[in-house]
Amino acid sequence: MYVGKMSDFRDGCRDAIPICLGYIAVSFAFGIESSKIGMTPFQSVMTSLLNVTSAGQFSALSIIAAQGSFIELMVLQFIINLRYMLMSAALSQKIDPELSLGHRLGISYGVTDEIFGMSILRKGKLYPLYSYGLIFVSVFGWILGTLLGAMAGEVLPHRLISCLGLAIYGMFIAIIVPDTRTSNAVMAVVAAGMLFSTVFTYTPVICNISSGFRIIIVTVAVAAVASLIAPIKEGEDE
Amino acid sequence: MSKVYQYILLMAVVTYAIRALPLTLIRKEIKSKFIKSFLYYVPYATLAAMTFPAILSATDYWISSVIGFAVAMILAFNKKSLLTVAGCACAAAFIVELFLSF
Numbered sequence: 001m002y003v004g005k006m007s008d009f010r011d012g013c014r015d016a017i018p019i020c021l022g023y024i025a026v027s028f029a030f031g032i033e034s035s036k037i038g039m040t041p042f043q044s045v046m047t048s049l050l051n052v053t054s055a056g057q058f059s060a061l062s063i064i065a066a067q068g069s070f071i072e073l074m075v076l077q078f079i080i081n082l083r084y085m086l087m088s089a090a091l092s093q094k095i096d097p098e099l100s101l102g103h104r105l106g107i108s109y110g111v112t113d114e115i116f117g118m119s120i121l122r123k124g125k126l127y128p129l130y131s132y133g134l135i136f137v138s139v140f141g142w143i144l145g146t147l148l149g150a151m152a153g154e155v156l157p158h159r160l161i162s163c164l165g166l167a168i169y170g171m172f173i174a175i176i177v178p179d180t181r182t183s184n185a186v187m188a189v190v191a192a193g194m195l196f197s198t199v200f201t202y203t204p205v206i207c208n209i210s211s212g213f214r215i216i217i218v219t220v221a222v223a224a225v226a227s228l229i230a231p232i233k234e235g236e237d238e
Numbered sequence: 239m240s241k242v243y244q245y246i247l248l249m250a251v252v253t254y255a256i257r258a259l260p261l262t263l264i265r266k267e268i269k270s271k272f273i274k275s276f277l278y279y280v281p282y283a284t285l286a287a288m289t290f291p292a293i294l295s296a297t298d299y300w301i302s303s304v305i306g307f308a309v310a311m312i313l314a315f316n317k318k319s320l321l322t323v324a325g326c327a328c329a330a331a332f333i334v335e336l337f338l339s340f
Contacts, residue, residue, distance in 0.1 A: 018321045043242050050250035057249075064245050073245055077252040083284055084253070088260035090277040093268055101262060108258035113288060120281050159339075162298045163306075163332040169293040170310040170324035172285040177314035179282070189279050193286025201291050215287050222283040227275035 001098045004127025012133020018171050019114045019134070020141030025164030026054050027142045031149020033058065037065040041150035048146040052112055052139060054168075056080050059210075079213050086219065087116040094119070094126040103128040110135035114168070117175040185230035192222045297331050299338055306331035 027048055034044040051057055056077050063073045088111050095107065107128055115134050119126050180187035200206050200214045209217070268274055290307075297303045310327040318326075 015320075018324045022324060039242060043246065046243075047246050047249075050246060051253050053253055056253055060245065060249055064242060067241070070244070070248055074248055074252050077249050078256065081253050081256050084257045085260055086277070086280045086284070088257050089264060090280055092261050092264035093274070093277060095261075097265060097267060104262045105258055108254065108261045111257040111261070113285065117281055117285060159298070159332070159335055163302070163328045163335065165296040166293070166303065166306040166310075166327045166331050167324045169289050169296055170306070170327035171320055172289045173307075173310040173314045173327075174318070174320040174323035176282050176285045176289075177311060178317045181315065181317075185279075186282050189282045190286040193283040194290035197287035198291045215284060218287040219280060219283045222287075223276050223279035226279045226283070227272050231271050231275040232278050 001096055001100060002127065003099075003103060004129030006129070008127050008130040009133040012130040012135075013137045014133075015118050016115070016134045016137035016141075018167070018174075019118065019138045021164070022114065022167035022171050023138055023141035024145035024148075025161065025167055027145030028149035028161060029165070030054070030057055030061075031146040031151070033061055033149075034146075035150045037061055039064070039150070041147060044146050044150040045143055048142050049139070052110070052142055053077075053081055053084075054112075076210075079210065079216070082216050083113075083219060084111045084116075087111050087113075087120075090120060091116065091126065094122075095128075096125060099128070107131045110138070112138070114138065114171060117172065121175060185226055188230075189222055189226045192225075193218055196222065297335065299335060302331040302334040302338070305334045 030048065031041075031044050034047065035041070039047075047057055047060075051060075059076055059080055060073060062068075063076065088108065091107065091111065095104070107126075110131060115131075115138055118134055119131060122130060176186075176190050180190055196218045197214065200209060200218065268277070293307050294300055294303050297306065306327040309330040310323050313323045313326055
């Protein structure tokens, strides 16, 4: 079992800088919202530290504010975050099969959209030290933004916060778009993902599906069809 | 307010279980060509679905979001780095909003 070198940890820290910046912007908004419903800064920071999930945390706020049931909260979190299960399964194929339970549990903590995106596109095997670098810097940003937002929503000019909201999407685009140049199948998957997500968002009735569930449906459908039509060749999944 | 901590812990348990189960239970290399292909396409499909149309409401004005989106797409298509793409998208939106405020 090989867990990587210190240079892998440093690579992880470096690659996580854009994630960190994007997270500060998004979690800042979360901090503001959580203080609005009466959560203390400590509670907001604990939420971010223990969950590290943007959509999940934002959606939980309305339930906490309404003193909703525990079951409702758990079901909502399960559905919104179910996509992490697909990502975790994908990562299980990228790590050393001999990797210990402890490291598997460690990597699991950081399965977010952005950290997953960086991890899966890392050349070769995924070493735990690289993951820990990504997690360390990303979660630092996630916590810092939450704390700042919870303590003082007025620290930064509003316009700056507004524009920083694009960072996270810019990051997603930087992860998925370059590969569309070399693979028509990836191009089709990206286009179909955006198209169907748009259809689901604006079509009457269907638009009532929660955003987490919408993403799951689109992901499973598009990835399944692509796998049937254009199965990858051996070695292409590295 | 102690109920808040119960909410936070419950969420954390559910979310962590979702993340940890596949990584700890799947110990072998998956042989199925379909599943391998499926897992290969998942990140592209998920991130695409999460980006669009959500990006259109990422900033205060749809026009600055659209410009930011266009800038990000062009730079990413030309294989610029993550930080460049994200930074320029934000900067473009910021400039557009400066003009809008005049």
